[in-house]
Amino acid sequence: MVRPARRLFLQERRRPVALDASFLEALAAVLGPRGLVTDPADLASFNAEERGLYRGEATVVARPDSTDACAEVVRLCATHGVSIVPQGGNTGLCGGAVAGANQIIVSTGRMNRVRWIDADGCRMAVDAGCVLADIQAKARDAGCLFPLSLGAEGSCQIGGNLATNAGGVGVLHYGNTRDLCLGLEVVLPDGRIWNGMRALEKDNTGYALRQLFIGSEGTLGLITGAVLKLFPAPTSTATALCGFEDLSRVTRLLSLCRSITGDDVTAFELIPRFGLEIALEHLDGLRDPLEGSHPWYALVELSTSRPGADLNEVMESLLGRAFEEEILSDAVITASLDQRASLWRLREGLPEAQKHAGASIKHDVSVPLSQVPTFIERASAAVTAACPGIRPCPFGHVGDGNIHFNLTQPKGMDKQAFLDRWEEMNRLVHDIVADLGGSISAEHGIGRLKVDEMRHYKAPLELDLMRALKTAFDPAGLMNPGVILPATTA
Amino acid sequence: MVRPARRLFLQERRRPVALDASFLEALAAVLGPRGLVTDPADLASFNAEERGLYRGEATVVARPDSTDACAEVVRLCATHGVSIVPQGGNTGLCGGAVAGANQIIVSTGRMNRVRWIDADGCRMAVDAGCVLADIQAKARDAGCLFPLSLGAEGSCQIGGNLATNAGGVGVLHYGNTRDLCLGLEVVLPDGRIWNGMRALEKDNTGYALRQLFIGSEGTLGLITGAVLKLFPAPTSTATALCGFEDLSRVTRLLSLCRSITGDDVTAFELIPRFGLEIALEHLDGLRDPLEGSHPWYALVELSTSRPGADLNEVMESLLGRAFEEEILSDAVITASLDQRASLWRLREGLPEAQKHAGASIKHDVSVPLSQVPTFIERASAAVTAACPGIRPCPFGHVGDGNIHFNLTQPKGMDKQAFLDRWEEMNRLVHDIVADLGGSISAEHGIGRLKVDEMRHYKAPLELDLMRALKTAFDPAGLMNPGVILPATTA
Structure with missing residues (x-):
């Protein structure tokens, strides 16, 4: 494609x-x-x-x-x-x-050493080329958790995660990659090395250079190492799939989760019926976890490192209350690690399932949580009006207000004819996002793909500030030119 | 003075x-x-x-x-x-x-409106001149918690908290001010207004401008508004004062707290015996909470928003375990809000008590948590060797590795003669901090006071990057000149 x-x-x-x-x-x-x-x-x-x-x-x-x-x-x-x-x-x-x-x-693939790990202090220093899954495994071996988790974790590298401030399924509780990093080592555009490999929770000595490099997509310098935050490994986890009649009930369940479990909701992922159907059709070994059909589903996970906590019990009482309040239509709590893995496979497999269902036009947007139902309704109506038969598949990190608003082509339409409408669909969807105070790139970054959208949706003043930063750090413009920042003339 | x-x-x-x-x-x-x-x-x-x-x-x-x-x-x-x-x-x-x-x-004092509050979504937008205690109260009235808390909260303003990335007693669980801010409004040095008042958990559209302004101490722009994160109000809190024979036991208790309570340790503050004594001597209405004398104390607080949680019970079993493992010498759990307030008054009153005990030379440093005992021992020995009779009073946010290493003058010494040794003591203490990979300003910032120390302890490369940022944002150098950045020539 x-x-x-x-x-x-x-x-x-x-x-x-x-x-x-x-x-x-x-x-x-x-x-x-x-x-x-x-x-x-x-x-x-x-x-x-x-x-x-x-x-x-x-x-x-x-x-x-x-x-x-x-x-x-x-x-x-x-x-x-x-x-x-x-x-x-x-x-x-x-x-x-x-x-x-x-x-x-x-x-950075050959720079893949774990430099040190301090399990007691919950810190780990790594080369930029360490694969995310390897970092997760090292942390686990040391009795800790490195909570960054995303579809590409088997091959993405932490340097790239930092350069793009990657999100994923753990943001709700643990924050974005930015929040998991205490120190950074960066090769600057002139070849000097900035050693910012600090392992401190608090350091107010000057401008937030680390924060600036994180999310700058390699345009201000090349990240070569990082000090990461680890967390105590969870001792109890409970996972459920919930079915809903409408979207407003999905966000109501999240509020209820928070008020009942405190800080223990660690994942809250949206799956639409259409997504479930294509996953069941195209992915092996999955079955519909709930009886009957529900327009919306949420994968809800609670976890904690408190010894002796029984989160299955908490989940049961949470879902019981949600039934009473008529928030839920149906729900199932997983009873084994296998069942849990199946639910996650259903969620993580959505992009793959979409490939089988035809061409897709994708969006990675966020809006304030309270606006999620409005956004999905408005955006679905707009794209359907423009392209009858289009099949919206809005899924993802609804707990963060982050929706992958992906559009599968109408059945029978020519793939390329559908993909030719990419910019048109982007404009329809992003206009609604902007109107609701949202972001046109919640977790994937800008890269080359959304540079034109930056010109359209970012305030000129903000682009000015970004250009001033780029010029200050990379006056020759040699670091990843064309990425993140649109050229000054269209 | x-x-x-x-x-x-x-x-x-x-x-x-x-x-x-x-x-x-x-x-x-x-x-x-x-x-x-x-x-x-x-x-x-x-x-x-x-x-x-x-x-x-x-x-x-x-x-x-x-x-x-x-x-x-x-x-x-x-x-x-x-x-x-x-x-x-x-x-x-x-x-x-x-x-x-x-x-x-x-x-900014007249710009003091709360712009809006969204209790369900745990968000609040404020003018920069809102007093911190007023923001806390507004959040509380809405059933939420704004967790930034520090000694000056009755008069400090959120704009200043943001400009200095203030710390305080809630950092252990909730992070620094930086972590509590989702959006920012800033008047730039040329008078243009940057509207970055976003209320999004995830937004990867460009460089981290908000992060750059936070902690820049008014040298890159003037913060006029912010969108803040709120949290569910705690439903259960347990507070204890613990006595220890030595410092290594203090950090061992913190590890135990974390492994037993999960995420529920929300404050962990160090008080030395000397601090307790001067507080009892100079502050009204306090009494020694423990029998006998202990070289070190920690004020430990657990809190959670989980309904039905009984953290006093958790605290009891935690302290019981710590006694068994011979970590603790003695401890008391507060039984009323009054008792809790007294313990906090003891901790928060240390700076005031120090004023009564003579002149003080102050440090606000952080080191990796595992190095805290080493730091306090080495720094105490160094200042005592240089100035016999000096009375170190290392207290504060030990859970963050952040120690206010304050030095009270020897008894009977002339105040000014002691204060004349400020730079000498700074050098002794900060050299040890630097040797241990720490920070010479954990939460107070640089201001004018520590600008010379920046020249001494910051890598020239890092100062270069800071200067490049300053020039990019404020080429005329009109925003708070002389603060944070040392002049290029000594």
């Missing part, structure tokens, strides 16, 4: 000098044979893009195995005026890691 | 033009009679400084009553090249709100 040609990656407005022989020689000397990828077959995975919306054209991938080597590569690029696209696990959904022919990719 | 003359505020290196008549006339026209303070008697409180370390010399205080009026004042200052010192409740401890004769203070 490839979007219209103008969406393919061609080149940046500011075209860098060609990758000449002297630059490549110097690069090879720094990186050694294992650290430099130029073979077209080996380049393919670095040039691939998760959703097939872009085609990368990089001919050179640098794979430094240390912060110092990474800094040398960046310095060399600064000297030669070569622009850099940082790349972690290459799982981003907005084309932020796609490189052009005159750029090099700096891949 | 006044520190050596060189510490008095005299003037900035970059002396702005004098406040000429045309500027003052234009200011009066914008602000009206109630908005402009020039009478020396009325100016006194704006020129006072909390610790008496500085003497302000401002002759003009602007008190705009709206964001638009504030923006007009800032624009006027930009036009006339007049530099601005933003001031909230003027309770800061580092001289960040002290103005010179050629500067004007812009006080």
